[in-house]
Amino acid sequence: MDHSADCLVGREAETATLKELATSASSGVGQATFVLGEPGMGKTAVLGLAASMAQRAGMRVLHGAAQEPEQRFPFALMSACLGVDAASSDESRARVAEVLRGDARYGLPGAQGTSAGAVDFATAEAMLGLVEELCAQGPLALLLDDLQWADPASLLVLQRLVRGAQQLPLLVVGAYRPVPQAGDVDRLSQRLGLRDQLMLHLAPLSSPAVLALLADLCGGEPGPRLRNMAEGAAGNPLYVRE
Numbered sequence: 001m002d003h004s005a006d007c008l009v010g011r012e013a014e015t016a017t018l019k020e021l022a023t024s025a026s027s028g029v030g031q032a033t034f035v036l037g038e039p040g041m042g043k044t045a046v047l048g049l050a051a052s053m054a055q056r057a058g059m060r061v062l063h064g065a066a067q068e069p070e071q072r073f074p075f076a077l078m079s080a081c082l083g084v085d086a087a088s089s090d091e092s093r094a095r096v097a098e099v100l101r102g103d104a105r106y107g108l109p110g111a112q113g114t115s116a117g118a119v120d121f122a123t124a125e126a127m128l129g130l131v132e133e134l135c136a137q138g139p140l141a142l143l144l145d146d147l148q149w150a151d152p153a154s155l156l157v158l159q160r161l162v163r164g165a166q167q168l169p170l171l172v173v174g175a176y177r178p179v180p181q182a183g184d185v186d187r188l189s190q191r192l193g194l195r196d197q198l199m200l201h202l203a204p205l206s207s208p209a210v211l212a213l214l215a216d217l218c219g220g221e222p223g224p225r226l227r228n229m230a231e232g233a234a235g236n237p238l239y240v241r242e
């Protein structure tokens with residue numbers, strides 16, 4: 001994340017919710033939430049808030065962002081978030097990478113008899129096991145950005161983490177653009193039947209928040225011309241900045 005959560009304006013309700021969720025998760029009752037909003041509305045910024053709340057609650061924070069070109073690679077997002085890498089000095093992570101590599105060998109000579117479903121299952125289980133192992137070391141926050149581009153295998157792991165979170169000291173926060181066609185992840189959040197208060201729909205910034213952002217940006221009280229221009233941004237922090 002390229003900005004400090006401390007220089008954000010507004011988002012008081014989201015901050016309070018994330019603080020509550022982090023407190024609960026760090027005490028052993030895991031929580032999950034999704035942050036939704038149009039491009040530039042501040043989803044990544046709110047994940048930054050989640051990171052500070054989690055850190056303050058004594059949690060270890062792991063972060064991953066889905067990349068559009070990697071949507072075709074099974075488990076790309078979860079591997080990135082959990083640091084699953086064959087070269088990892090951490091034995092557990094290296095072991096999961098091996099299971100995943102078995103996955104990648106599927107379809108090549110020597111892999112006969114292994115169905116795609118079976119290897120996917122093994123990899124998902126290994127990843128869930130890794131999360132449990134990390135949770136046994138201390139409370140853990142997993143922050144997943146740009147889920148509209150997530151690979152389907154990672155979304156399945158995410159679904160199981162969200163379902164099982166309550167039993168672990170685990171905070172899961174995912175962010176995505178709901179339109180156009182977030183597809184798999186939108187269906188996922190619906191299927192999970194998350195309670196409404198656990199979906200953080202980012203509204204446009206309020207007028208006082210926009211003024212505070214302008215004051216931050218120009219280092220003083222903004223003039224009438226600038227305030228007029230900012231009105232055109234309709235509370236979208238990216239447009240206000242621009």
Ligand SMILES: Nc1ncnc2c1ncn2[C@@H]1O[C@H](COP(=O)(O)OP(=O)(O)OP(=O)(O)O)[C@@H](O)[C@H]1O
Pocket residue numbers: 003007008009010011037038039040041042043044045046177213237238241
């Ligand atoms: N509450 C805020 N206060 C101040 N600046 C903000 C706030 N929210 C977002 N910003 C700034 O606005 C810009 C856009 O925010 P951000 O990148 O979080 O949007 P996003 O919803 O993640 O967009 P995208 O859908 O493109 O990923 C960033 O420069 C960010 O720092």
Ligand SMILES: [Mg+2]
Pocket residue numbers: 043044045145146
């Ligand atoms: Mg973003």
